[in-house]
Amino acid sequence: MADSRSLYEQVILDHNKKPRNFGKIENADAEIEGFNPLCGDHFTIYVKMEGDRIREVAFDGAGCAISKSSASIMTTTLKGKTIEEAKKIFEAFHQMVTSAPDAEFDADALGKLQVFSGVREYPVRIKCATLAWHALVAALEGQTEEPVTTE
Amino acid sequence: MAVDTLEQAESSTLSLDVEAVRRDFPILSRTVHGKPIVYLDNAATSQTPIPVIDTIRRYYLEENSNVHRGVHFLSQVATEKYEAARRRIATFLNSPVGCEVIFTRGTTDGINLVAQTYGRQHVGAGDEVLVSHLEHHSNIVPWQMLCEEKGARLRVIPINDRGEIIMESLDGLLTGKTKILALAHVSNALGTVNPVKEIIARAHERDIPVLLDGAQSAPHMPIDLKDLGADFFACSGHKMYGPTGIGILHGRAKVLNAMPPYQGGGDMIMSVSFEKTTFNSLPYKFEAGTPNIEGVIALGAAVDYLEHLGMDNIAAHERDLVAYATEALREVKGLTIIGTAKAKAGVISFVMESAHPHDIGQILDDEGVAIRVGHHCAQPVMARFGIPATARASFAAYNTRDEIDALVRALHKVNEVFG
Numbered sequence: 189m190a191d192s193r194s195l196y197e198q199v200i201l202d203h204n205k206k207p208r209n210f211g212k213i214e215n216a217d218a219e220i221e222g223f224n225p226l227c228g229d230h231f232t233i234y235v236k237m238e239g240d241r242i243r244e245v246a247f248d249g250a251g252c253a254i255s256k257s258s259a260s261i262m263t264t265t266l267k268g269k270t271i272e273e274a275k276k277i278f279e280a281f282h283q284m285v286t287s288a289p290d291a292e293f294d295a296d297a298l299g300k301l302q303v304f305s306g307v308r309e310y311p312v313r314i315k316c317a318t319l320a321w322h323a324l325v326a327a328l329e330g331q332t333e334e335p336v337t338t339e
Numbered sequence: 340m341a342v343d344t345l346e347q348a349e350s351s352t353l354s355l356d357v358e359a360v361r362r363d364f365p366i367l368s369r370t371v372h373g374k375p376i377v378y379l380d381n382a383a384t385s386q387t388p389i390p391v392i393d394t395i396r397r398y399y400l401e402e403n404s405n406v407h408r409g410v411h412f413l414s415q416v417a418t419e420k421y422e423a424a425r426r427r428i429a430t431f432l433n434s435p436v437g438c439e440v441i442f443t444r445g446t447t448d449g450i451n452l453v454a455q456t457y458g459r460q461h462v463g464a465g466d467e468v469l470v471s472h473l474e475h476h477s478n479i480v481p482w483q484m485l486c487e488e489k490g491a492r493l494r495v496i497p498i499n500d501r502g503e504i505i506m507e508s509l510d511g512l513l514t515g516k517t518k519i520l521a522l523a524h525v526s527n528a529l530g531t532v533n534p535v536k537e538i539i540a541r542a543h544e545r546d547i548p549v550l551l552d553g554a555q556s557a558p559h560m561p562i563d564l565k566d567l568g569a570d571f572f573a574c575s576g577h578k579m580y581g582p583t584g585i586g587i588l589h590g591r592a593k594v595l596n597a598m599p600p601y602q603g604g605g606d607m608i609m610s611v612s613f614e615k616t617t618f619n620s621l622p623y624k625f626e627a628g629t630p631n632i633e634g635v636i637a638l639g640a641a642v643d644y645l646e647h648l649g650m651d652n653i654a655a656h657e658r659d660l661v662a663y664a665t666e667a668l669r670e671v672k673g674l675t676i677i678g679t680a681k682a683k684a685g686v687i688s689f690v691m692e693s694a695h696p697h698d699i700g701q702i703l704d705d706e707g708v709a710i711r712v713g714h715h716c717a718q719p720v721m722a723r724f725g726i727p728a729t730a731r732a733s734f735a736a737y738n739t740r741d742e743i744d745a746l747v748r749a750l751h752k753v754n755e756v757f758g
């Protein structure tokens with residue numbers, strides 16, 4: 189029986205209420221919008237780099253609890269990581285949320301991001317969980333002209 | 340308050356025995372996540388009563404055959420049932436003399452038919468097509484595509500903060516350039532009932548034809564097309580206790596006859612040679628190919644069912660539910676109703692301070708309460724109110740005040756989780 193308490197972990201509710209790194213970074217090296225037209229989630233991600241390392245990452249905008257907390261936890265996870273490390277973490281994260289509910293995942297690589305494993309029971313929420321990530325990866329790859337959309 | 344007082348509404352619902360109605364819809368007795376289902380997503384798709392399910396079953400057990408083609412027994416039975424459904428639907432809509440019922444796949448298909456035939460014939464460069472700010476995407480996009488193709492302009496009747504059409508703006512928008520007005524009878528996103536009779540009359544004073552999108556009106560109130568005078572009326576079977584994939588387009592024979600066909604194929608022709616094809620007469624000219632026979636016959640049964648309940652009774656019952664829900668939702672902390680028109684049908688859209696509509700819908704689902712969340716295919720309405728999405732509860736004849744209480748309890752849970 190599905191019960192969305194498995195989706196809305198306490199950590200998720202906490203980040204939804206008090207998002208970390210929430211706000212604009214002035215003079216960001218990259219700035220990109222992520223947009224989910226289906227539910228209207230809309231975020232801007234800001235990144236400041238130091239060489240190939242993410243020195244600062246922040247976001248603003250609005251969306252559901254899953255998309256907002258995912259953006260928030262993403263920023264706390266990726267601060268100080270290299271582009272390569274960030275992409276690896278995203279891969280592990282993406283793989284986890286799109287896998288079958290009983291599939292194993294790389295707990296070590298994911299750390300706190302494991303709280304999103306409940307998303308696997310709710311396929312329509314995968315886009316919510318990955319929206320900010322898709323936008324950030326596009327920003328890291330220098331694709332900041334067009335907003336990233338989930339559709 | 341936006342609707343009748345509760346006492347008035349209560350006294351008018353006595354003629355609908357809701358418990359009996361509920362027994363006609365077996366799906367309502369199932370559970371979801373271990374809870375009794377509370378189905379409040381009727382504006383998206385309504386549930387199907389036993390008489391309609393039985394009609395489909397009987398069709399495949401005893402009547403299945405192609406229509407208008409065979410001399411054999413089954414084909415004649417299928418054809419007779421198919422055409423009988425058409426006559427019943429015409430009566431249901433109080434179709435005036437000289438009008439035709441055409442079967443489509445649904446409202447969207449009906450609107451596209453008109454845009455692609457009447458529209459392409461009459462709309463040219465510099466002309467205007469008029470819609471309202473309340474429209475469903477299916478009454479915007481076909482016209483936008485047409486305008487793009489023809490170099491015409493899509494114009495929009497504005498709405499006020501209650502979600503009502505601003506009638507004063509009509510004079511400036513119904514002009515010599517306006518070739519057609521396409522308008523929702525009832526808004527699916529807000530529930531607003533538009534004063535369509537007056538608007539149609541105003542358009543007709545200037546010889547502007549009107550297409551009414553009846554997707555949200557046909558299931559919920561008596562439709563009198565003789566009285567309304569709409570040139571085209573489109574609706575969908577799956578919102579009126581019928582099956583999916585079937586809908587109605589109603590129009591005047593004179594206009595329909597002058598329109599080019601929509602699609603070519605079998606059934607829509609009188610004779611075909613490689614040199615020339617003569618098109619069939621109405622309504623067949625617009626029903627190319629083997630139609631959704633099962634769907635038409637079942638829609639006939641759905642219309643019988645609606646009439647058996649009585650459209651006035653359904654409207655009164657749903658008015659009561661809207662009045663009751665509007666009151667009950669006040670109890671929920673941080674909840675704001677979007678769309679507070681004076682005339683409102685069985686739809687309540689709302690937002691909450693504590694939670695995004697997506698999260699509201701998720702928590703409600705745990706409780707077995709089915710609502711729709713999102714933009715409801717009406718992004719311009721969302722933009723008008725400066726919100727990305729709403730949560731929407733929409734009612735049907737089988738919904739009860741108890742179910743609204745269940746909705747309210749579930750919304751308190753939303754506040755517990757996210758507050």
Ligand SMILES: Cc1ncc(COP(=O)(O)O)c(C=O)c1O
Pocket residue numbers: 382383444445446447448475477478523525526527552554555575716
């Ligand atoms: C007002 C309105 N118009 C048009 C439609 C489209 O109907 P359908 O999807 O059945 O073609 C809907 C259904 O959502 C609607 O509510």
